[in-house]
Each structure stands twice: as C-alpha cells, then as structure tokens.
Amino acid sequence: MSEGGLAIPTQNSATVRPNNDVQSVNRNEVDPILTRLKRILRKFRKDELATVVATSAVFKIAEVDINRQPIDKEALIKGLISVLEDVSEMQRIVPLLELLYIRLHSNMRTWHVLQVRNMEEQQENVTPEYFQKLLSDYLNRSKYEVNVTCQLYEEGLWTRISFTEPVRKRSQMVVFKESTSFLLYYPWTPYVLYCDLKVAHQELVQRAILQTLRGTKVKKLPLTGHKISALIQLAWQKDNCRFEENEGLPYVIKKELKKRKPKEFVENSNIVNEHEHEYRKQEDYVEKQFGIYEQPSLENILYSIKTSFYGLDASEKNELDDHQVVCTVNFKGQSVLEGIRELVCQGIADRDLPDYVGNLSHLGVNKVTIKEDK
Amino acid sequence: MATITSINKEPGVDKVVILLIGGRGVGKHRLATALIQTRSSLTVEVRTCVKLPLPKENEQERPYIDLIIFIVDMTSRASKMILEESLPYLMPECFVDKVCFVAMNSSMVNSYSFGIDRVIDCGDLYGCPVLYGDLQSRSHLDNLAQQIINQAEVKAGLKYNISSNFVTASFHGP
Amino acid sequence: MKRVTSPKASSSKRPRKSQDSQKAPTIDSVHEALDCLESATKTRSLPVQLSVDLIERTARSEGLPGDILITLVDIIGRRKLSEAVCRRLIRSLLPFDIIPIIAVLKTISWMGVGNTSIALQAELMRWIVAVYDHIDQKEDLHSIYGIIFHYLECDIVSPFACHLLYLLTRKEDVLPFRIRRVITLQSKVGAQPYLTGLLTLYKTYRPDLVVIQPKQKQKFFRSLGGWDSLIKEVKSRTLHILAPSVPEIQYTMAHQEEDLVRPEIQYQPVLGKNGIKTFQELQSLLENLKPPNGILSVLRSPARRIILTSCTDRTLLVRMKFLLRVLLFDEPFHFAEGKKRRGKHILRTLTDITEELQEGIPEVESFLMHYLQVWNGLQWRSSVLTLISRWPLRPFVELKEFVLKPVHKLLCSSSLEFQCSILECLTQLCKNWAVVELPRYKQAKMRQETNVDEYVPVISSVFDQEVEELDEEECLMELAAYIGHICVTALMLNPTSPPLLMYHILRFYHMTVDLYYTHDTTLLALPAAPVVYSSLFSNNVFCLSEMCRLITRYRGMIQSLKQRTGVQLQRHIDELNGYILDISNTIWRNKAFKPESESVLFKVPIPASISHSIDNPSETFLLLYHPALTAITQNFLKKAGDRVQHPKQVISDRAVRSAYLQYLSSHYMSGITDFLQTFIKMS
Numbered sequence A: 001m002s003e004g005g006l007a008i009p010t011q012n013s014a015t016v017r018p019n020n021d022v023q024s025v026n027r028n029e030v031d032p033i034l035t036r037l038k039r040i041l042r043k044f045r046k047d048e049l050a051t052v053v054a055t056s057a058v059f060k061i062a063e064v065d066i067n068r069q070p071i072d073k074e075a076l077i078k079g080l081i082s083v084l085e086d087v088s089e090m091q092r093i094v095p096l097l098e099l100l101y102i103r104l105h106s107n108m109r110t111w112h113v114l115q116v117r118n119m120e121e122q123q124e125n126v127t128p129e130y131f132q133k134l135l136s137d138y139l140n141r142s143k144y145e146v147n148v149t150c151q152l153y154e155e156g157l158w159t160r161i162s163f164t165e166p167v168r169k170r171s172q173m174v175v176f177k178e179s180t181s182f183l184l185y186y187p188w189t190p191y192v193l194y195c196d197l198k199v200a201h202q203e204l205v206q207r208a209i210l211q212t213l214r215g216t217k218v219k220k221l222p223l224t225g226h227k228i229s230a231l232i233q234l235a236w237q238k239d240n241c242r243f244e245e246n247e248g249l250p251y252v253i254k255k256e257l258k259k260r261k262p263k264e265f266v267e268n269s270n271i272v273n274e275h276e277h278e279y280r281k282q283e284d285y286v287e288k289q290f291g292i293y294e295q296p297s298l299e300n301i302l303y304s305i306k307t308s309f310y311g312l313d314a315s316e317k318n319e320l321d322d323h324q325v326v327c328t329v330n331f332k333g334q335s336v337l338e339g340i341r342e343l344v345c346q347g348i349a350d351r352d353l354p355d356y357v358g359n360l361s362h363l364g365v366n367k368v369t370i371k372e373d374k
Numbered sequence B: 001m002a003t004i005t006s007i008n009k010e011p012g013v014d015k016v017v018i019l020l021i022g023g024r025g026v027g028k029h030r031l032a033t034a035l036i037q038t039r040s041s042l043t044v045e046v047r048t049c050v051k052l053p054l055p056k057e058n059e060q061e062r063p064y065i066d067l068i069i070f071i072v073d074m075t076s077r078a079s080k081m082i083l084e085e086s087l088p089y090l091m092p093e094c095f096v097d098k099v100c101f102v103a104m105n106s107s108m109v110n111s112y113s114f115g116i117d118r119v120i121d122c123g124d125l126y127g128c129p130v131l132y133g134d135l136q137s138r139s140h141l142d143n144l145a146q147q148i149i150n151q152a153e154v155k156a157g158l159k160y161n162i163s164s165n166f167v168t169a170s171f172h173g174p
Numbered sequence C: 001m002k003r004v005t006s007p008k009a010s011s012s013k014r015p016r017k018s019q020d021s022q023k024a025p026t027i028d029s030v031h032e033a034l035d036c037l038e039s040a041t042k043t044r045s046l047p048v049q050l051s052v053d054l055i056e057r058t059a060r061s062e063g064l065p066g067d068i069l070i071t072l073v074d075i076i077g078r079r080k081l082s083e084a085v086c087r088r089l090i091r092s093l094l095p096f097d098i099i100p101i102i103a104v105l106k107t108i109s110w111m112g113v114g115n116t117s118i119a120l121q122a123e124l125m126r127w128i129v130a131v132y133d134h135i136d137q138k139e140d141l142h143s144i145y146g147i148i149f150h151y152l153e154c155d156i157v158s159p160f161a162c163h164l165l166y167l168l169t170r171k172e173d174v175l176p177f178r179i180r181r182v183i184t185l186q187s188k189v190g191a192q193p194y195l196t197g198l199l200t201l202y203k204t205y206r207p208d209l210v211v212i213q214p215k216q217k218q219k220f221f222r223s224l225g226g227w228d229s230l231i232k233e234v235k236s237r238t239l240h241i242l243a244p245s246v247p248e249i250q251y252t253m254a255h256q257e258e259d260l261v262r263p264e265i266q267y268q269p270v271l272g273k274n275g276i277k278t279f280q281e282l283q284s285l286l287e288n289l290k291p292p293n294g295i296l297s298v299l300r301s302p303a304r305r306i307i308l309t310s311c312t313d314r315t316l317l318v319r320m321k322f323l324l325r326v327l328l329f330d331e332p333f334h335f336a337e338g339k340k341r342r343g344k345h346i347l348r349t350l351t352d353i354t355e356e357l358q359e360g361i362p363e364v365e366s367f368l369m370h371y372l373q374v375w376n377g378l379q380w381r382s383s384v385l386t387l388i389s390r391w392p393l394r395p396f397v398e399l400k401e402f403v404l405k406p407v408h409k410l411l412c413s414s415s416l417e418f419q420c421s422i423l424e425c426l427t428q429l430c431k432n433w434a435v436v437e438l439p440r441y442k443q444a445k446m447r448q449e450t451n452v453d454e455y456v457p458v459i460s461s462v463f464d465q466e467v468e469e470l471d472e473e474e475c476l477m478e479l480a481a482y483i484g485h486i487c488v489t490a491l492m493l494n495p496t497s498p499p500l501l502m503y504h505i506l507r508f509y510h511m512t513v514d515l516y517y518t519h520d521t522t523l524l525a526l527p528a529a530p531v532v533y534s535s536l537f538s539n540n541v542f543c544l545s546e547m548c549r550l551i552t553r554y555r556g557m558i559q560s561l562k563q564r565t566g567v568q569l570q571r572h573i574d575e576l577n578g579y580i581l582d583i584s585n586t587i588w589r590n591k592a593f594k595p596e597s598e599s600v601l602f603k604v605p606i607p608a609s610i611s612h613s614i615d616n617p618s619e620t621f622l623l624l625y626h627p628a629l630t631a632i633t634q635n636f637l638k639k640a641g642d643r644v645q646h647p648k649q650v651i652s653d654r655a656v657r658s659a660y661l662q663y664l665s666s667h668y669m670s671g672i673t674d675f676l677q678t679f680i681k682m683s
Helices: A019-024 A027-043 A046-055 A055-063 A071-083 A087-103 A128-138 A199-213 A228-239 A251-256 A276-290 A314-323 A338-348 B028-039 B079-087 B092-096 B117-125 B138-155 B163-168 C018-022 C030-038 C044-061 C066-076 C083-091 C102-112 C118-131 C137-145 C147-155 C160-168 C177-188 C193-205 C227-240 C281-286 C295-300 C302-310 C315-331 C337-358 C362-373 C381-389 C394-410 C414-448 C472-494 C498-520 C529-536 C541-563 C570-587 C608-613 C627-643 C652-665 C670-679
Strands: A109-115 A145-153 A156-168 A174-185 A191-195 A217-225 A272-273 A301-306 A326-332 A367-372 B016-023 B045-048 B069-072 B100-106 B130-133 C249-252 C262-269
Touching: A027 A071, A027 A087, A046 A071, A046 A087, A087 A109, A087 A145, A087 A156, A087 A174, A087 C652, A109 A199, A109 A228, A128 A156, A128 A199, A174 A199, A191 A199, A217 A228, A228 A251, A228 B100, A272 A276, A272 B028, A276 A338, A326 A338, B016 B028, B016 B079, B016 B138, B016 C529, B028 B045, B028 B138, B069 B079, B069 B138, B092 B100, B092 B163, B100 B117, B100 B138, B117 B130, B117 C362, B130 B138, B138 B163, B138 C608, B163 C472, C030 C044, C044 C083, C044 C227, C066 C083, C066 C102, C083 C118, C102 C118, C102 C147, C102 C302, C118 C160, C118 C227, C137 C147, C147 C160, C147 C177, C160 C193, C177 C193, C315 C362, C337 C381, C362 C381, C362 C394, C394 C414, C394 C472, C414 C472, C414 C498, C414 C627, C472 C498, C472 C529, C498 C529, C498 C541, C529 C570, C541 C570, C541 C627, C541 C670, C570 C670, C652 C670
Parallel strands: A272 B045, A301 A367, B016 B045, B016 B069, B069 B100, B100 B130
Antiparallel strands: A109 A191, A109 A217, A145 A156, A156 A174, A174 A191, A301 A326, C249 C262
16 A cells, blocks of 8 residues: 655765764664664564565665575564665654554554544545645644654554653653554544553544544543454444445444355254254344444453342441442453353353343443442 | 153164264354255154253153264353253153264364363263364364264164164173 | 771670680681671671672582571571672571472562662562472462562562562462453563463463453473573582482383384492492392383283382382273274274283283273274284283183173174184183183182282282182183183074184184193083084084094093093083983994984985985994095095995994094094094994
C-alpha cells in the first residue's frame, strides 16, 4: 500500500558532508538515537527485516543484499545503519520503524477502543498528512513536546504519538523521558483504537481526536483485546444488528471473516444416531445463535456481580454491608467466544443462553457487570 | 421411557446390531466406522446415542440390539456421569449377556480424571467384560474393533455351541 | 644503621636470643607470624611484612586450619594494622578443610564494632560468601540473619550481604517487614540486580506475601572475583590428603530421553597415574561401583549387566530396585506421543534382561500386575508375554488374580493368533516354573531355614527376596489345571478346532510329559475331555496322531510313577482308562457310539434319528473310514493296487492290516501305530 508523509532525501554528492561534521556532532545526541535505532532494528525478526528494507525508501537505496544466505542479523543491521548518514535521518526513520513494528506485531499489544459520535461526513479528506498535522497541532499546545507520525496502511491510519516530558531524577539531573503510544483509526468507522497510552495523556489524546475528527462526543468502550479486527467487529456489531444484512462492512472486518468449516461427517447407512432429532435441534440453535462465520477472537471476558442477599430488610442490610456477594468470573483463552460456542455444542452449557453469554458478539463489551447494587 | 429389553424384538440373521452409548467427543463415530470396516462375515449395524433412555420416536424402526457398549473416556468425568445415569435404564436381563464396557484413552495415565479401578469395579459388579482402547492410534482402534466384533459374535449367538454365559462362567477357573 | 627491633622482644613468651639483634629477623612458622602480627604496632616494620608474606604463601599453597583462621579474623578486626595489610590478610583467609562457624561469627561481630572501614567490611562480607560452602554448622549463622539483613542499608556492603542472605534464607526467615524493607530499598536505589535476586527468592518461598513481580534479570549477583579460583586451587592440592585410599570409579552419563549416549568410565587418578590394569583390580574394586541414575543405560549393556548382577554389594541391588521402580511407576511411559518408542525400548530391555537372568525382576512383576488389568492385548505384546512367562513362583491365588484372569478375559475376545500366543506363553510359564523356579524356591527356602550363608547355592536368585511358605508342587498343579481350562475355553471359542490351536494345546500336554522324563517332576495333568474328543473326531490327521501318542506316553509315565510311593494315581488312572477305551473303540474296535459303562463319551445312547440315517454308525470312525485319514488311506490303496481287492481287507486281512499300519508310521502317523501296538492285542 501507499506510504504517506515521508520525504525521501536525495543522495547527491553535494550533500555529502565531510567526516568532520559527523564527529563534531554532539555525542549525547547521536548515541541515544543510535541505540534506539539499533534496538528497534533488533526487535524485528530476520525475515521481517526484508519487509523493512522493501518498504522504507531510505534503505532501498542501500544495496543491501538480503537474499544472500545465510543472513546474519547483526551484520545486516550494521549494514543498514551504515547507510544512514546523519542524526536527522536516524531521527526520521525511528518512528517509521516503530510503526512498522507495531503493524507487524499488533497482536502483542492490548488495544482499547474509543468511539467517536456524530462525526462530520468528511471522511474523504482524511489523509495521513492531514491527520498528522491536525493531531500534532493540537497536542503540541499542551505542556508536552509531542511528535506525531502517521501512515496509511491497508485503509487504516496508523499513528505514532510520542510525548516527551522532563522528569526530575535524583539530585539535579533532569532527564527527558519519552513515552510512545499508538493510535489506529479506520476512516469510515467511528472507532479509534489505541495502545500503550498512559493514563495521564488519555484525556488529552481524546480531546485531540475529537477535534481532528470533528465529532461531538468520544466514549471509551469497555472493550480490550489483542486482535484488532475482532475488536472492530465486535464494536461494529453492537451498533449494527446482524452484519450479514448490512453491506457497509468495513474492509478490515471483511477480510478477516472466515466461514466455518462444516464438520466432516461420513454418512454411512449402517451408522444411525438415535438422538438424531435432538442433534438437529441443537445444531440449528447453535447456527441461529452464533452464525455461520467464525466468532471474532477475544481473549478475555470478565463478569462481575455485586449484590446482597435477597430477603433482607433495610436494617439487616446495613449491618451486613460486608456480606455482599462479590463475584467475578473471568473467561480467558485464545478465542473465548468460540469457546462458549463449543460449550453449547458439547452440551455442557444449557441451550437457552442468557443474553450476556450468548449474545456477546453483539454487546461489544469485554467486561460485563451483571448486577451492581450500590 | 423406553428401556431396552431383549424380549420384544427379533434378531437378524447374520447381522449384528451394536449400540454405542457415550458422551459427546468420546469417539463413537470413529469407533463405529472402525467396526463397520472390520473384516467379518457378518453385517454390522451400529447405532449411537448419547445417553439412555432412548427416544421413543425410534421405537418402531429400531432393530433388535445384540450388544450394548458403554464408552467411557478416562479423561472426562462427564462421560462417567453419563454412564452412571444411563445404567439404571437397562433391564437386568441385558446385563447377563449383552453389555460391555470400553474405557477410552486408557493409556494416558497422566490425564485420568478418575481412577481406573472404578471402571474395573463396574465390570466386576455387573459381570461384564471391560475393554481398553485408544483413539490416537489406528492399530489400537482396529484392535479394539476386532475385539468388539469377536464379543458380538458370541453374544449374538452366532458361534456354534457357545454363549456368553459360558464365557463368563469360565473365568472362575476349572 | 638503625637497629631493627624485633617485635619478638616484647613478647614475654620467647626468650630473648642475643643472635636476633644481629641477624635479619625471619619468620618461620605461621604461628610465629600470627604472634608477630598480634603484637605489632607499626605496619611498616619488616617482621610484619614477612609475616604477612608467609601467611599468604601458606594460605595459597595449603590453606589455613580453623584456629589460625580465627586468630587472623581477630587480628583483622582489631584494626591495628593498616588497610592494605588487612586486605591482604583477608585474601589469605583460605580454608584448609572447613571454616569453623566461630570465625564467621567473629567476623560479623568485628564488623559491627565499627573499627573497620566500609571497604573492609565489604571485603569481609565477600569472603563469607565465597567460602560459604565450607562453613560447618551454619545454624548459628541463621540466628544472626537479622544482623546480616541490617547490612542491606549500606550501599557498598549491600550486594554481598544480599548474596549471603540469598544463600542463607529459609522459609521461616521470610517475614513481611523484611520484604517491605527490601521493596523500600529498591524504590530508593532502583531495581538493583541483587535486590531483585533476594526478592525473587522471597517470592519463591512466600508467594502470598510478595505481590510485586520482580523482573527477571540475567544475573543476580556479581561473581566473586578471584575467590573461586583460589579456593579451588587450594582444595585440589589438599584433596589427596583428605581422600580415601580406595579409588572410586564413577560412571558419568547422560540421563534419559532419546539420546542414548554411551557412558564413559571416568577414573580419578589418585595413586599415581596408573589406571586399572588388571581384571583382578577391577574385581577388587567392584565394591565401589556407583551406577548412575540412568538405570536403563546401565541395564542395556551386557557387560554392565554382568557387573551389576555379580556384585555382592546389597546396596547396589537396592538402588537398582529403587531406580527401576521410579522408571516404571513414576515415569508413566504409557503413551505420550513422543514416548511410544521409549516405552517399547524400556520393555524390550527389561525383557532381554529377564531372559538373560532367567528370572523375573520384582519391580517389573509389580508393574505388570497393574498393567495387565488395563492391557488391551496389542501394546507391547511380545514383551509382555515374555515377561509373563518368567513370572516367579508365587501363591497360585496371586497369579490367578493378577495374571491368569486378565489374560483369560483377553483371550475370550481376541483373534486366533493371539489365543495361540497366549497358550504358548503359558506353556513356557509352566515349564519355567517346573524347571527353574521350583528348584530355586526349594534352595532359597532351605537357605532361609538353615540360615546358612556360606552355603553356595546352585540356582539362586539375583534378587534377595524372602520366600513365602507355599506348597510348590500344589501351585504347579493348579497352574497346569488352569492352563488346561484355558485350552478348553479356547477350543470352545473356535468350534471348528483349527489345527493351529490344536497344535498349541497338544504341545502343552506333551511338555508336561517331557518334564517328567527330563526333570523328574511329578506333574500329572491329563488333557480335559473336550480336548481329547475334539482331536479324536477332528479332520486333521496330525491332531489324531499326536493325541494317540500323548495317550501312549501318559501310560508310560503313570506306570513309572506307580513305582513311587505316595503319589495318588487312582483318579488319573480311571480317567486315562476311559480315554483309552473310547479311542480304541472308535478307531479300531468298531464300537463307537455303543454305550458302555466305562466309557466317558459314549455313556449316552445315540438318538434314533442318527442311527437310522447313517448305517453302521459304530464303523464311521474306524481308521479305514476316518475322515482325517481319507487321503492317506486312498494313497495306500492306490499303491497297494492289485494286492488289495476290497478296502475292507485292511481290517480283515492281517497282512494288509500290518502293511497299512506300516504305511501310516512311515508317513509320520506313528502316534496311531504306537497306540494300537500298546493297547490293542493284535493277534
């Protein structure tokens, strides 16, 4: 896909600087950047480094021979770094590499979902540069020094925001601490996902998003998870009843939809199932309840109940304040919704499921409070 | 409630009907396929069900059942519960010569959810043979199927001059 | 020239030697050196330096004994000498063998006095950590845990204190206030690796108290500089003084899993550089064998097996038993996908050993007792059957319950081949019992009763086991009876009496008779009636012939048994007589199906339906007309050609009859001819 917002430096001989300049550059400035660059390059796997070279125009210029077998990662990294000439290039490339890394490894982070209400219908204009500029402008008005990088990848705007703030360490030293967080916004959907965002910065970022996308209200959904498409699908399904009827499916959901494989059943006239009838009824219910597509993969569902016992009158209730029933149930796994479906298939869960268990894919939440008595 | 008795139907000629009772996922279908594919001079028909009692709707078309096999999965306690709940629905005369217990996954000693002695005691209590099998290996499954067919031949009375009572009685020694 | 005052002059114990003032002072022994140091005032003096040198040299070469260490610690603690000297002294605190706990306690108490600088305290703490393994009686050290904990506060001593605490902590030392202290410290100085290490250890002991998750760093504690190598050096030099005079041979080997690395025998050179040169040396050193934990590897090699079994050391056997038990019970090798090969491998090794030793291993026996209950007949079939056939002599009830009954149950639902294998295995079991186990039992019992250890038995068990009181002959009889019973069951399950099955059954009975002639057992197990009669009426000529031969041999056996007194034979004689009568009636005397009082089979008159539909039913199974012998008879008649006009001449004409019988015996049917010759009077 297209790559936005990056100016490619041209390698003219005129711009080749003499070595003195490089040496006279402040060591303190070069080294942290160098280490960061090295660190981010090392995080990539060997095969991913090929993608790095292919997608970033800077490295393409270097004739780094990736196809030479066997690849020694360290040598490759050294080679890549040697192409870069000065600090500013390194500074430019580090955010892009981090974004690339997040894209490739988005399943490792926990993403949270924000919903923006009542956005104006100006989706066509949302380009990476526009997004980056608006966000950057708003955020830099705050007390932090903010650096925003945005790229478009497969119809989604991947944004990296880094906040730099001074932190006072022991005695007189003042150190600048940098914290990065990532945003993901799919135009045509009202959802923005973020990860690694510090609590202190949340409100600021929310307001920035509100401003940029020109919505009226932003709400943080109680929905978290690792897989992006699943999160978006769940949030989408909450607002639009049965998505099979709705044609306006975002691309990101569409590509992840997988139809379930039918169970291999060798029909043999000599094998007869006594409970055929029941079996059919069960299958029908499961299909009706859970659909023919595979459930989006959610890792964690939390149910909480906080209530007191029935049959207590007011006075007793006050005394038994400590005797509230506080119960939390946590389902954990690779794909909890699939698991719940399996439970019904196996017959372990009774057929008529309550709404908060059976209809989870349309509730769009991760944490369900079944009952909360104040 | 439809209980199975041995009196109200006629057995088929050169045909053996085996009923497999076991919870979901215990391997009935695979065992049934293996049973049908075993080389034998008889036709084998297999009926599977999840628990007893059998539904009334099939009462008319159901043939005479020659062998009833209870399948228990050693790694799943639910299957044992199904077994215990289904046993009361069999008429006592069936236990004399029709019933056999199969313990699946008997080789995964590490993942047993209940002790193997429960199954052995069950077999001793009801006087029925207990077979041990595995779903993982093809050869083990075939071996189990062959054993079941051999049992079925005796129990269906298709072997000359021997009945399952004789076999059970012979276990006590000379 | 300045006169060097010898510090010894101030010591009251030594007599003042006038020579000392002229000669350069020398320090000859460590004790002298210590005295010098104790009473020294100026560090720069020569005697002090010499003493320190001497102490250093001694320590490096052979280490210092405990009391000297204590004195040294006192000297260091008092701090009368300079910092550099103290440091050198600390570095020479290398132990000869062990460090007495007093030395360590004194160290810590001197640290607390406050005389020593912080750097020295750190050095001392480092020393304690370095020699931690050589301290004896660490109990007192545990009681001053709190004092050592206090040293965490000080930044410089803290790493070593942490390390010491890491080595020292037990579960009861992990207390909430200590944890809180460490956490506060961490927040003050940052997450230092040693603090993290200590916290991780605390978390291991009390996960409920430590809630934070200490990050896993690679190395918690710094290495101790040159200490390790120094101590090792000293130790290696002193080792030969401490080591026992007998060299130890130790196996080193790789443990478990699929890579079957051949173990090497490593020999520690102790007395010179000679290895074991002669076999006699090896024999004499066998007592010091230490088989490693990879019991399987030991058992796999024949040489090592021999060593194991010929070693008279009881502990070795006990160890082997324990390891086998661990192997068979705690390591369930029944199934996990990757371990199928391993299970097969283990059993095969054990089977090989059992065959070699000609005796069953007790642990394997108890494993089998459990396993046979859940055996599906297919897994490891050959190994299991071999191991069953080597079952030791036990009360028959045990054998029946744990081996014979499960096998019988399996037999009832298995294929013909498996039934035959089971029969073969049981035949072998019976034979082993009679030939090997019975004499072994008798000798073991005799040895137990007379309690004579010098008595060298001819057959003895490798495994020292108590023998129970049992009637061994009775057990054998019962076993044979049960096997006969199994034969009958197998026969009933295969109504067509296939020849393979008959072969195995008859082989069992032949074996029992052989046992009488070769090993002089008194096992008399007559075949059951169904066996006899299915052979009699079978379609296979070999069955008939072998059965006849068997009956003949039984007669011989019973006749020679009659000479012996005390053997109850009447019941058997009656049974055998019945068989003989029936067989002769059927194949020769033309009296089949005629009811006779002594006959076993023909007591009941044949129903009229049969007698009317077949004419001459009593003649139907004569040799001439026997369905099994049809082909042979036909061949004979063809060969005879013109000499025989009518087949009936085989019966009536004596010449033809003898020719026929000769023909039979030349075609491997001598069983029939022997029978006829033994029991029928041919006029």
